[in-house]
Amino acid sequence: MNGTTIFTVCGILLFAIGLYGALAARPLLRRILAANIMGNGVFMVLVAGAYLPADGGAATGDPVAHALVLTGIVVAVSATALGLQLVCRLHELASGDREPDP
């Protein structure tokens, strides 16, 4: 069992755990965290698949896959930020506290 197999399995497990959390968790915030964990699982499978063993230097990987994952991380934080803002506004409107005191 080499490293890429271990991390591929870990990525699949993270995806499954995140999927369950995104569907079954009660607080909305925890669902957002679970969606992020799903994304982390996907990234791990991608990077583990792009692994190139060391030949003369340090271990490296397919640069296109790394660039994809980098883009994915930034898009994930953008989506998380939008989701968090919507959850906060939902909470504020539901609890009747429309505007915080400046």
Add this chain to the structure above:
Amino acid sequence: MDLADGNDERAARAVRVVLALGCGVVAAVLGWALAADGSSAAGLATEVRAALPRSGVEHPVTAVLLNFRAFDTMLELAVLLVVAIATGATAAVGQIETRPDEMPAAPSSPLLESLVHDLVPFAILVGAYLLWVGAYAPGGAFQAGAMIAAAGVLAHFSPRFRPQVPDRWPTRGILVLGTAAFAFAALAALALTGVYFAYPVARAGAWILAIESAATASVAAALYVTFRAIMPADRLPDAQR
């Protein structure tokens, strides 16, 4: 799930068990699909290494992000811009833009003040270094932009050094700068070489550095504006309201 009323507890638990089993099935299917991949292709690493001298930088990931797949990076910056606008538009009144005379006296410790005073310039310097070194070693625009945004988040918690975010054209200009730099580079490359995003090979390094600087400023501004839109405004203590 909203099923957990008092007398529906067992139904909710059953649904959760079914969901867990379903996620287990998904994991098993994924494992089977990824284990059946016997022929491991080498990916695009050799092609990227072969085309690296023409890209203008020496680090393959930076070359892929800023030159070979520049369109994807431009769209990524556009996503950041859209989210900064969206979160800023749905923020409550007074959350992002607080006039200095209206800023309440948030409790702040001398330790925090000295930490911010010493750490923020260092963080900005490290961010600038990451931007510069991205052409030769791991680094680049997004890491640098995140570093500078983190410096802004750190500075937010000291009322003396809190960055002002006025909703006027300098703020909007910096937010748009990254996407605009990419779009401008694409059109300029079209005019010069006839192909979108095909930078002239002789000056590609300088082009990439200029685009990366704009992208760093844009990423840092977008992330900090998003943080300000979510972070609640300081409240005066109840005794002083």
Add this chain to the structure above:
Amino acid sequence: MPGASRTNEPGATRVLTVIDLLLSGTLVAVALLTLGARDLFASVVLFISNGLLLALAWARLGAPDVAMAEAAIGAGITGALVLAALRRMQAFRGHGGASPPASGRDDSGSR
């Protein structure tokens, strides 16, 4: 990251395999704890830890760019945003006053 000259010995390979197993196991365990934590503040702190461990995994998989971006954006900025949202909703549910102190917290999560 290990140098190439030292990974040709079978002992070194076994140590690295153990490190990979420990890292993956901790990642999965922290993910489970994140979703099963009692209150939301614990969930968020565990999520930030997950992000930092993930940065270690990227370093182990030979992806230094991704590791830097994950530590800065995935753990740092996302952590700051989620903590800001928690603060705004004042949703510190917990047993026995698990809520953090009233003043703000910085990006390093030192509180």
